[in-house]
Amino acid sequence: MLRHLVKEKKESNPRTPEDMSVKKALWQDVLARFLKNKSGIVGFSIVVIMILLIIFAPVITRFDYDAQSFPDRLLYPSALHPFGTDNFGRDLFTRMLYGGRISFMIAFIATLISAAIGTVFGSVAGYFGGVIDMIISRFLDILMAIPSLLLAIAISAALGSGPINTALALSIGGIAISARIIRATVMAIKTNEYIEAAKATGSRNLRIIRKHILPNTFAPLLVNATMSIGGSIMGIAGLSFIGLGVKPPTPEWGSILNVGREFIRDFWPMTVFPALFIMLTIFGFNLFGDALRDALDPRLKD
Amino acid sequence: MLYIIKRLIMVIPIMIGVVIIVFTLTYFAPGDPVSVALGEGYTQEEYDAQAEFMGLDKTYIEQLASYLVHLITKLDLGKSYFSNIPIESELMSRFPVSAMLGLFGIVLTVLIGIPLGIFSAIKQYTVLDYGLTALALVMAAIPGFVLAILCIVLFGVRLRWLPIMGLETPRHWILPIATSAFPGIAAMMRMTRTTMLEVIRQDYITTARSKGLKENAIIVKHALKNCLIPLVTIIGGSMAMVLAGSIISENIFSIRGIGTYMYGGISSRDYPVVMAGVLVMAFVVCVVNLLVDILYAFVDPRIKTIYGIRKNKRKKPAVMPGAESEVV
Numbered sequence: 207m208l209r210h211l212v213k214e215k216k217e218s219n220p221r222t223p224e225d226m227s228v229k230k231a232l233w234q235d236v237l238a239r240f241l242k243n244k245s246g247i248v249g250f251s252i253v254v255i256m257i258l259l260i261i262f263a264p265v266i267t268r269f270d271y272d273a274q275s276f277p278d279r280l281l282y283p284s285a286l287h288p289f290g291t292d293n294f295g296r297d298l299f300t301r302m303l304y305g306g307r308i309s310f311m312i313a314f315i316a317t318l319i320s321a322a323i324g325t326v327f328g329s330v331a332g333y334f335g336g337v338i339d340m341i342i343s344r345f346l347d348i349l350m351a352i353p354s355l356l357l358a359i360a361i362s363a364a365l366g367s368g369p370i371n372t373a374l375a376l377s378i379g380g381i382a383i384s385a386r387i388i389r390a391t392v393m394a395i396k397t398n399e400y401i402e403a404a405k406a407t408g409s410r411n412l413r414i415i416r417k418h419i420l421p422n423t424f425a426p427l428l429v430n431a432t433m434s435i436g437g438s439i440m441g442i443a444g445l446s447f448i449g450l451g452v453k454p455p456t457p458e459w460g461s462i463l464n465v466g467r468e469f470i471r472d473f474w475p476m477t478v479f480p481a482l483f484i485m486l487t488i489f490g491f492n493l494f495g496d497a498l499r500d501a502l503d504p505r506l507k508d
Numbered sequence: 509m510l511y512i513i514k515r516l517i518m519v520i521p522i523m524i525g526v527v528i529i530v531f532t533l534t535y536f537a538p539g540d541p542v543s544v545a546l547g548e549g550y551t552q553e554e555y556d557a558q559a560e561f562m563g564l565d566k567t568y569i570e571q572l573a574s575y576l577v578h579l580i581t582k583l584d585l586g587k588s589y590f591s592n593i594p595i596e597s598e599l600m601s602r603f604p605v606s607a608m609l610g611l612f613g614i615v616l617t618v619l620i621g622i623p624l625g626i627f628s629a630i631k632q633y634t635v636l637d638y639g640l641t642a643l644a645l646v647m648a649a650i651p652g653f654v655l656a657i658l659c660i661v662l663f664g665v666r667l668r669w670l671p672i673m674g675l676e677t678p679r680h681w682i683l684p685i686a687t688s689a690f691p692g693i694a695a696m697m698r699m700t701r702t703t704m705l706e707v708i709r710q711d712y713i714t715t716a717r718s719k720g721l722k723e724n725a726i727i728v729k730h731a732l733k734n735c736l737i738p739l740v741t742i743i744g745g746s747m748a749m750v751l752a753g754s755i756i757s758e759n760i761f762s763i764r765g766i767g768t769y770m771y772g773g774i775s776s777r778d779y780p781v782v783m784a785g786v787l788v789m790a791f792v793v794c795v796v797n798l799l800v801d802i803l804y805a806f807v808d809p810r811i812k813t814i815y816g817i818r819k820n821k822r823k824k825p826a827v828m829p830g831a832e833s834e835v836v
Contacts, residue, residue, distance in 0.1 A: 353748030
């Protein structure tokens with residue numbers, strides 16, 4: 207019987223066609239569930255439209271985001287300038303599109319960094335427990351003790367402004383959050399019988415983490431990442447709003463909003479449009495993240 | 509009790525860690541504080557004297573050590589580059605206002621967020637649920653500072669219902685508290701709904717139903733208790749959010765709190781002020797997290813037990829990979 211078990215284990219190591227089809231069916235299920243979710247599709251569409259807008263910005267608008275024109279300053283929306291112009295006579299619509307490029311890029315990079323580092327820390331801490339967990343958890347506690355936006359502000363203030371520094375500043379605050387999510391999920395999964403079964407059949411720790419635990423943390427991680435892109439965009443806007451992050455003349459939604467504050471009583475486009483873009487983008491990512499979670503966790507959808 | 513003491517002792521290394529991180533950040537920050545303090549036109553002797561006076565001629569380790577020693581023994585947070593008022597007295601005078609704002613913000617977040625989230629979850633797939641979920645989604649997508657500015661325009665400038673600067677009367681507090689609580693409420697609602705939905709699908713809820721308990725009793729006695737743990741975490745997180753947001757929102761509403769002080773420090777590159785502000789806020793978050801963890805233990809006895817039996821666990825003989833084969 208034992209020999210049989212061992213043999214079976216060896217055979218299941220390379221992926222059999224059966225294995226793959228199960229996986230494929232799983233993702234088809236997820237996709238089918240996602241497509242049924244109307245708000246998820248709305249969120250996904252918002253995100254995709256935003257991304258298309260910022261990628262094809264040079265095709266969509268014929269203005270230069272940096273071209274100043276003093277006679278045209280603070281114009282209200284018109285056919286020529288759909289969002290009006292700013293205090294230097296630059297086309298606001300163009301600046302919104304190019305500003306989105308910066309925001310999205312920084313947000314994606316920051317989320318990727320924090321998710322990757324967070325997964326490593328979180329799964330190791332959650333799986334092994336004991337001293338390793340204590341060391342990592344204390345380190346995370348230190349990071350968590352500083353509110354992420356505050357940490358981002360402190361790092362940004364120290365490193366100076368600029369896209370890369372901003373991405374770094376935002377990602378470090380996110381590490382602790384993703385690591386904690388992974389750690390909690392791993393700790394919950396660890397107690398399941400199938401982990402015990404895997405241990406009983408002699409699987410190595412790394413294999414158990416990789417094959418049995420991490421796939422189950424993928425859902426919360428993906429949902430967290432989707433949300434965290436929205437959060438990062440909010441963070442970038444906040445940093446730029448207080449003069450860190452991305453500085454003018456580089457277009458960025460938060461910094462346009464900050465400049466617009468000076469004209470808030472008489473000229474609304476410079477505050478309302480950046481505010482709308484920030485809100486719409488975060489809204490889109492949140493809807494998308496929610497739908498993803500529902501699609502990935504069928505228990506909630508029964 | 510042992511758990512509480514253990515947890516209390518943990519705060520010390522955390523705070524020292526925070527001090528080291530923040531100090532290191534500001535130490536390597538660009539810009540030369542000595543020339544900033546001297547202004548323009550100084551000789552090399554004056555420069556050296558000023559550097560010595562500010563303690564900046566020493567090495568990184570010496571500076572860090574003296575900062576830590578001053579902080580622990582005298583609660584001395586150093587000197588601002590531009591003002592002669594000690595940072596700690598400036599912070600102390602501003603602390604009450606910021607703390608009150610934060611506290612009210614959290615209370616509002618909890619009182620509105622949790623009940624709405626529960627309603628949303630137990631009425632899943634009804635109009636109420638869709639409405640509340642949509643509301644939470646919209647709320648979550650509005651950053652506090654964006655909301656603050658829009659509120660100032662609407663309620664302050666256009667409608668003239670509410671004052672927008674300072675904190676003289678209770679009416680002055682409405683906008684700052686509401687706008688700082690707003691994003692937290694959305695997060696609290698979403699989190700409550702999600703956890704509640706997860707909890708009410710657990711087997712023990714089915715068991716409670718099958719033994720004939722009333723729905724209300726199930727929600728209050730079985731479901732709510734189990735979904736409190738993640739919610740308690742959110743309270744700590746909301747506190748952190750409100751604090752960090754205060755740097756922006758206090759500035760928008762011209763409130764003389766810690767946030768405005770830090771904002772000034774950031775824009776004038778007055779690193780000791782920024783550092784002190786970060787430390788104080790981190791300390792507050794630390795204390796809140798401590799309370800949260802103690803709450804944890806009360807809400808979930810399992811957590812207390814984990815801490816209790818951790819020692820015994822290690823004594824348990826490790827299961828060897830080959831050991832089971834004999835059993836099989």
